[in-house]
Amino acid sequence: MSETAGGLRIRGLRVAFDGFVAVDGVDLDVAPGDIRFLIGPNGAGKTTLVDAVTGLVKATGSALFGEQELLGREVHRIARLGVGRTFQTAALFEELTVLQNLDIAAGAGRSPWAMLRRRGAVPDDVAYTLETIGLADRRDALAGTLAHGQKQWLEIGMLLVQNARLLLLDEPVAGMSHEEREATGELLGKVAGERTVVVIEHDMDFLRRFARTVTVLHAGKVLSEGTVAQVQADPKVQEVYLGHASDEPVAQGAEA
Amino acid sequence: GSKTGENDTAGGVTADTSGDTVKVGLLNSLSGTMAISEVTVRDAIMLAVEEINAAGGVLGKKIAPVGEDGASDWPTFAEKAEKLIKVDRVAAVFGCWTSASRKAVKPVFEENKALLFYPVQYEGLEQSPYIFYTGATTNQQIVPGLDYLKAQGKKSVYLVGSDYVFPRTANKIIKAYAEANGLTVLGEDYAPLGSTEFGTIVNKVKASKAEAVFNTLNGDSNVAFFKEYKSAGLTAASMPVVSVSIAEEEVKSIGTQYLAGQLTAWNYYQTTTGAANDKFVKAYKAKFGADKPTSDPMEAAYVSVYLWKAMVEKAGSFDVEKVKGASDGVTFEAPEGLVTIDGATQHIHKTARIGKIGDDGLITEVWNSGGPVKPDPYLKGYTWATGLS
Amino acid sequence: MTVILGQLFTGVSIGAVLLLIALGLALTFGQMNVINMAHGEFIMAGAYTTYVLQQTITDAGLSLLVALPIAFAVAGAMGVLLEWALIRRLYTRPLDTLLVTWGVSLMLQQLARDVFGAPNVQTAAPDILTESTSLGADLSIANSRLFILGLVVLAVAALTAALKFTPLGRRIRAVVQNRDLAAVSGIPTGRVDRLTFFIGSGLAGVAGVALTLLGPIGPTMGTNIIIDAFLVVVVGGIGQLKGSVIVAFVLGMLQAMVEYLTTLSVAKVIVFIAIVAFLQWRPQGLFTLRTRSLA
Amino acid sequence: MLRIEGVFAGYGRSTVLHGVDVTVDDGTVTAVLGHNGAGKSTLLRAAIGLLRPKQGMVLFGGEDVTKLPPHVRVARGMAYVPQGQQCFPHLTTAENLQLVADGRRGGRQAMASALDLFPALHGLLRRRAGLLSGGQRQQLAIARALITRPKLLLLDEPTEGIQPNVVAEIEQAVLSLAGVDGLSVLLVEQHLGFALRAAHRYHVLESGRVTSSGAGGTGAEPAVRAALTV
Amino acid sequence: MSPRVRAWLGFGLGAVVLFAAAPALLTDFRLSLLAKYLCFAIVAVGIGLAWGRGGLLTLGQGVFFGLGGYAMAMHLKLADAGEGDMPDFMQLYGQLDELPAWWAPFANPVFALAATVLLPMLVAFGLGSLVFRRRVRGAYFAILSQALAAAMVILLIGQQGTTGGTNGLTDIEGFFGYDLDDPVNQRMVYFIIAGVLLALLALTRQLMHSRYGELLVAVRDSEERVRFLGYNPANVKLVAYVVAAGMAGLAGALFVPAVGIISPALIGIVPSIEFVIGVAVGGRAALLGPVLGAVAVAWAKTALSERFPGTWTYLQGAMFVLVVAFLPGGLASLWGLVKRRREAAVPPAPPAEQPVLVKEAAA
Numbered sequence A: 001m002s003e004t005a006g007g008l009r010i011r012g013l014r015v016a017f018d019g020f021v022a023v024d025g026v027d028l029d030v031a032p033g034d035i036r037f038l039i040g041p042n043g044a045g046k047t048t049l050v051d052a053v054t055g056l057v058k059a060t061g062s063a064l065f066g067e068q069e070l071l072g073r074e075v076h077r078i079a080r081l082g083v084g085r086t087f088q089t090a091a092l093f094e095e096l097t098v099l100q101n102l103d104i105a106a107g108a109g110r111s112p113w114a115m116l117r118r119r120g121a122v123p124d125d126v127a128y129t130l131e132t133i134g135l136a137d138r139r140d141a142l143a144g145t146l147a148h149g150q151k152q153w154l155e156i157g158m159l160l161v162q163n164a165r166l167l168l169l170d171e172p173v174a175g176m177s178h179e180e181r182e183a184t185g186e187l188l189g190k191v192a193g194e195r196t197v198v199v200i201e202h203d204m205d206f207l208r209r210f211a212r213t214v215t216v217l218h219a220g221k222v223l224s225e226g227t228v229a230q231v232q233a234d235p236k237v238q239e240v241y242l243g244h245a246s247d248e249p250v251a252q253g254a255e256a
Numbered sequence B: 001g002s003k004t005g006e007n008d009t010a011g012g013v014t015a016d017t018s019g020d021t022v023k024v025g026l027l028n029s030l031s032g033t034m035a036i037s038e039v040t041v042r043d044a045i046m047l048a049v050e051e052i053n054a055a056g057g058v059l060g061k062k063i064a065p066v067g068e069d070g071a072s073d074w075p076t077f078a079e080k081a082e083k084l085i086k087v088d089r090v091a092a093v094f095g096c097w098t099s100a101s102r103k104a105v106k107p108v109f110e111e112n113k114a115l116l117f118y119p120v121q122y123e124g125l126e127q128s129p130y131i132f133y134t135g136a137t138t139n140q141q142i143v144p145g146l147d148y149l150k151a152q153g154k155k156s157v158y159l160v161g162s163d164y165v166f167p168r169t170a171n172k173i174i175k176a177y178a179e180a181n182g183l184t185v186l187g188e189d190y191a192p193l194g195s196t197e198f199g200t201i202v203n204k205v206k207a208s209k210a211e212a213v214f215n216t217l218n219g220d221s222n223v224a225f226f227k228e229y230k231s232a233g234l235t236a237a238s239m240p241v242v243s244v245s246i247a248e249e250e251v252k253s254i255g256t257q258y259l260a261g262q263l264t265a266w267n268y269y270q271t272t273t274g275a276a277n278d279k280f281v282k283a284y285k286a287k288f289g290a291d292k293p294t295s296d297p298m299e300a301a302y303v304s305v306y307l308w309k310a311m312v313e314k315a316g317s318f319d320v321e322k323v324k325g326a327s328d329g330v331t332f333e334a335p336e337g338l339v340t341i342d343g344a345t346q347h348i349h350k351t352a353r354i355g356k357i358g359d360d361g362l363i364t365e366v367w368n369s370g371g372p373v374k375p376d377p378y379l380k381g382y383t384w385a386t387g388l389s
Numbered sequence C: 001m002t003v004i005l006g007q008l009f010t011g012v013s014i015g016a017v018l019l020l021i022a023l024g025l026a027l028t029f030g031q032m033n034v035i036n037m038a039h040g041e042f043i044m045a046g047a048y049t050t051y052v053l054q055q056t057i058t059d060a061g062l063s064l065l066v067a068l069p070i071a072f073a074v075a076g077a078m079g080v081l082l083e084w085a086l087i088r089r090l091y092t093r094p095l096d097t098l099l100v101t102w103g104v105s106l107m108l109q110q111l112a113r114d115v116f117g118a119p120n121v122q123t124a125a126p127d128i129l130t131e132s133t134s135l136g137a138d139l140s141i142a143n144s145r146l147f148i149l150g151l152v153v154l155a156v157a158a159l160t161a162a163l164k165f166t167p168l169g170r171r172i173r174a175v176v177q178n179r180d181l182a183a184v185s186g187i188p189t190g191r192v193d194r195l196t197f198f199i200g201s202g203l204a205g206v207a208g209v210a211l212t213l214l215g216p217i218g219p220t221m222g223t224n225i226i227i228d229a230f231l232v233v234v235v236g237g238i239g240q241l242k243g244s245v246i247v248a249f250v251l252g253m254l255q256a257m258v259e260y261l262t263t264l265s266v267a268k269v270i271v272f273i274a275i276v277a278f279l280q281w282r283p284q285g286l287f288t289l290r291t292r293s294l295a
Numbered sequence D: 001m002l003r004i005e006g007v008f009a010g011y012g013r014s015t016v017l018h019g020v021d022v023t024v025d026d027g028t029v030t031a032v033l034g035h036n037g038a039g040k041s042t043l044l045r046a047a048i049g050l051l052r053p054k055q056g057m058v059l060f061g062g063e064d065v066t067k068l069p070p071h072v073r074v075a076r077g078m079a080y081v082p083q084g085q086q087c088f089p090h091l092t093t094a095e096n097l098q099l100v101a102d103g104r105r106g107g108r109q110a111m112a113s114a115l116d117l118f119p120a121l122h123g124l125l126r127r128r129a130g131l132l133s134g135g136q137r138q139q140l141a142i143a144r145a146l147i148t149r150p151k152l153l154l155l156d157e158p159t160e161g162i163q164p165n166v167v168a169e170i171e172q173a174v175l176s177l178a179g180v181d182g183l184s185v186l187l188v189e190q191h192l193g194f195a196l197r198a199a200h201r202y203h204v205l206e207s208g209r210v211t212s213s214g215a216g217g218t219g220a221e222p223a224v225r226a227a228l229t230v
Numbered sequence E: 001m002s003p004r005v006r007a008w009l010g011f012g013l014g015a016v017v018l019f020a021a022a023p024a025l026l027t028d029f030r031l032s033l034l035a036k037y038l039c040f041a042i043v044a045v046g047i048g049l050a051w052g053r054g055g056l057l058t059l060g061q062g063v064f065f066g067l068g069g070y071a072m073a074m075h076l077k078l079a080d081a082g083e084g085d086m087p088d089f090m091q092l093y094g095q096l097d098e099l100p101a102w103w104a105p106f107a108n109p110v111f112a113l114a115a116t117v118l119l120p121m122l123v124a125f126g127l128g129s130l131v132f133r134r135r136v137r138g139a140y141f142a143i144l145s146q147a148l149a150a151a152m153v154i155l156l157i158g159q160q161g162t163t164g165g166t167n168g169l170t171d172i173e174g175f176f177g178y179d180l181d182d183p184v185n186q187r188m189v190y191f192i193i194a195g196v197l198l199a200l201l202a203l204t205r206q207l208m209h210s211r212y213g214e215l216l217v218a219v220r221d222s223e224e225r226v227r228f229l230g231y232n233p234a235n236v237k238l239v240a241y242v243v244a245a246g247m248a249g250l251a252g253a254l255f256v257p258a259v260g261i262i263s264p265a266l267i268g269i270v271p272s273i274e275f276v277i278g279v280a281v282g283g284r285a286a287l288l289g290p291v292l293g294a295v296a297v298a299w300a301k302t303a304l305s306e307r308f309p310g311t312w313t314y315l316q317g318a319m320f321v322l323v324v325a326f327l328p329g330g331l332a333s334l335w336g337l338v339k340r341r342r343e344a345a346v347p348p349a350p351p352a353e354q355p356v357l358v359k360e361a362a363a
């Protein structure tokens, strides 16, 4: 695996479910090392886009990570190319400990021989990540017993040890307190650069603090793209997503 | 330990005959698919044991039965046989129904030089030195059944059976017979034991336009087969079925609605005449209920206990080898008529009977062999059968 | 030609029997995820109910008709008892229900043996159901099979309507999909579970009554058919009644055709191979309900 | 309306709540704030009856409901929106709502007004809920709870995953329901701004204990932040 | 005590029980029964791995047990028959003129021995590859594996001439030149079985505690998630399934000299479920649970049916029901429960709560 992050280049991505088009011809370029925020109304197709890129749903078009075409590959092969993701509702191995969760995430490239042996000491990257995500003291707790927010941190931690070069994070700070969002944001800032990060979020404060570039999806299409300020100022975005003053009725447009 | 081929160092286990009782083993399926049939056999054995005990026992000792459940599972039969022999040290074991269970226990009895009395009609081609066969072998049931069909002028048959040793072997014999006797076998079908879906088989039978059906189905399958048979518009008049595993008990569970007029081949029916049978039927009903019919395997099991008693008394000992040695020519006035042990084969002379199922659920004899038929498990006396064994 | 038509009908009727047996499972297994190995013994209970009724109601036709609702109630009640005593503790570990109910099925078989005796028992069928309807030259259709086909059609229609359109149907489905959420949505989950189990088991009782027309009535009558019935539900797609319906008839047809050309044993093996092959194509059964969650 | 008194609760052998007292007065909004893992969700689960307290009492409308199962509490007028966008995945959106409306007087109308609050759901009525997007599911979950026309609403992070303009709507709705219809709300929320704007009172939960409480309103924010950063 | 020390002590204790205590205390008959139970225990160890750790409820282990058993029995039958001769049953039922081609290689002891393990593994690999890759799982897999057992039985029964049909292969007299009638040789067979069991336990322990073992649990909990980490869960499951099949095959092979018969009755649906129940009764996820359970269930079956031949099925059924329903961790969890009770003596034992809001009904 190359040590430099690749960029993500999506062309004409289209996902349809029994006639309903969830992602409708999206073009998207994320430069290597960027942190791109992906926002848009509920049901705009953000998660579906990530699903398509990671092989969970079938899609047409093209999604290149670096030189590699991702579409049409199996999920685990895409993961091995260095694409990692988190889920909108946390998906952990609930009956394994925090440490075991991380160790498994770290180990997809291990040889069969290594797999058949015990984990000796805690691997360095795992130990480091445990500290980073603040779960060092819950190392031996079963993941199923973590609180909601802790689970999300663990998920991010798993991506880190997985050494993913393209991180696709689906609402990573949902349910986190303000301080924790800050910490998470800073963490993301740190890992970007050598990795390319795509974050889906609805928290505008968070977005303002940490986004470099933003893409707005609406009804499966790109509605707007640019810097935080540009996007915020876009009346179309205000209309379908941000809303105006709280007393004004807001149009809902996500679904026909 | 000893290598194969070296002299057998293992001796038999001698029965425990100390005290004033002698133990015998009862080995039948009380659970699982075969319980349907085997429980009645157990009942018949118990009846014989009680009668014998009431009459003073065997060589002055009361019989103490030790029951084990074979659970319709052949390896379990083997385990339980070994337990009866080695732990309980019984003088003889009565039981088994399916040939598969007998095949499973056979080495156990041979290895331990212990006695098994096997009470069910079977496919022949076997002769273990430690088994006494009190049910019919093929020349006492299958062959007479075929002779009867031939005498009725039937020219073609369809063979239907359960998928296991007895029916497959019986059908092999039937085919050999058919070839030599101008009978055409129009088809042959097997259903796994316990199978209850006979739509297709009956369609095939019907389409074959055979003049008769020879039925070696066992157990539950018979019920489904005959219900389907009647539903297809086939009757005893248009296409009679000769069955070799349907006795009074099965008739009762299928219903005369479906069976009336059909034929069976056995050595005994509840309606068989004679004082010995009157006594047997009366005693059985008194013990187990007036609605409980007696049947051929039950009778054979009942007889087997008396035969063992007679052998023991003739030998004057419970010792297995002595009992075996005394067996030849031992007779018993059985419900089916006089039976005699053939010491050479350890089978018994039995009267063959063809019966017709009546509306009352009883089977009445329509033909018999006129007297006991000498057992011929390897069909050595039949030229058409050369090459079968 | 008549043979082929005859076999076609045999296939349909095998399918009808399969479906009748599988219908209750489509509820208890398909909807509730309970792998009830004692389902066969509930069928047996239905058959014995017919037998017991015939001891007092001697008219075969009448007793059969009376037996249908009573067997439904008897088997249903057994189901409720089972649910209350055991199953409700096992909703979080669905596969364990298989093992527990296996134990229950052993006990029920022994119970039948002790109550009714080890040998099979007999019931009389109304004469018309032991005969056949002739459809011209050599082709006839067994009335008992027609009766069962009618019964199945009726049962499927009623069950479909109940699940799809009634509040009860919604509740049943909601409870299995998310038990806690159902509870906090105001649904008495315990009662819904028991009711579902009552209906599913009751259908087994009805199947038992119908089976007295075709096969043996004895302690082990349930064991032989139960695996096939589970296969029907699995291949049809868990949670989907229409899948079970289609699959039952397709398997019945396949079985009849292959058996006609070969033997019953070969037909069973081929059906199995066909099922494995089919699951290669549709691993979650004919009809599946996908969700986006990873569970 | 709701009084939680000295509740100890947890999972298996571990205790999460250590003697929590929280009161929600009639027609008011009470916010529960706290870090991840503090026990906020656990508190709501104990309140609705998914978790039986090891000790302590839950009183609803003056009645001790500690031993009542959840569906009975719902019948008495409690409603609960769990954390995590929960739904009945194989039921359609309409069925998810209908399920709660079934057999309820005025259910049909309640359903209509819940849908008015979340117009985005209109177009999704025939889609199975398991296929909805996260935010759509969350909207559905809130709508579902409102259909019972509860007296007390337990909301566990209701705005998680919802687009900003809809968050504003929900905020409006909560305020108006509490103000106009006399609904009481127990609100767990990370979004401090929203929580304090909506709440009449707040409690901060730390490691299963209430460590500070006070009156709501945006003015309380500094105090709460201070309490939370300890 | 460190886990490693405890493990060694455990193995030591096991060895003493199996190699010293049991042979000293039991009669030949009971020892031969124990040998049989230990064969079941070997199957159970494999199921513990595949099901307890991997979540693969395999209701068809009888098939692999049978493959191993038949491979061994075929060799022994051929050896009994002697060079160039056919086994007795073939002459009786098969009326074959010569040995079927697929029997011939089993005359070679090395081939036959290898086949006892490799054949089941190969079949498991074939079926597993198909099924796991297509993500057939949960109840689907369970029912399918059960149907496999049914199909296998039907197949064997249908081929009476070459497989012995329902009878199976019986009347096996020798074991690589040793006469199986001789109690001394029976003991030898027992010791081999006990040794194999201990060795497989050691192997399984290593597997369970390895990274692979953790991954297996992860796959059980969330197969899809594992995929997103770059693993192919199909392969992870396949390993457990194939290993379990190999163990079952070996157990079947050892069963033949111990009991002297292999037949379809040992490999169908019922025995396959009984294997799994043994594991559940003992404790599926623990290392020793399956062993304890398999031996306990088999022993109880023997003991109960001897003592209560008419009613033992009630007792057996009740045992399955009670243990599985009320003691999900099996007998192996009793120890932990007792220990916990004692620890929890001061604060009242809290009621166990169900996990909250199960996101979606598990398959």
Ligand SMILES: Nc1ncnc2c1ncn2[C@@H]1O[C@H](COP(=O)(O)OP(=O)(O)OP(=O)(O)O)[C@@H](O)[C@H]1O
Binding pocket: A017, A020, A022, A040, A041, A042, A043, A044, A045, A046, A047, A048, A049, A088, A255, C292, D127, D131, D132, D133, D134, D135, D136, D161
């Ligand atoms: N398998 C599917 N079948 C049908 N419709 C689907 C399927 N998956 C997603 N959808 C629909 O596609 C649309 C896009 O969903 P997606 O989850 O991508 O939205 P999102 O942008 O992530 O929204 P949110 O912010 O609420 O998470 C939604 O309307 C959803 O209902």
Ligand SMILES: Nc1ncnc2c1ncn2[C@@H]1O[C@H](COP(=O)(O)OP(=O)(O)OP(=O)(O)O)[C@@H](O)[C@H]1O
Binding pocket: A144, A145, A146, A147, A148, A149, A150, A175, D011, D014, D016, D034, D035, D036, D037, D038, D039, D040, D041, D042, D043, D083, E355, E356
């Ligand atoms: N099912 C469970 N089993 C065991 N422990 C649990 C379970 N659910 C939660 N916990 C533990 O209880 C504690 C409190 O969890 P809870 O979900 O109430 O926190 P929370 O305050 O709602 O956090 P968040 O803001 O992340 O939702 C946490 O430490 C968690 O690990």
Ligand SMILES: NC(N)=O
Binding pocket: B097, B098, B099, B100, B120, B121, B122, B123, B166, B218, B245
């Ligand atoms: N011997 C028989 N009927 O199996």
Ligand SMILES: [Mg+2]
Binding pocket: A046, A047, A048, A088, A170, D133, D134, D135
């Ligand atoms: Mg989303």
Ligand SMILES: [Mg+2]
Binding pocket: A148, D040, D041, D042, D083, D156
């Ligand atoms: Mg929470």
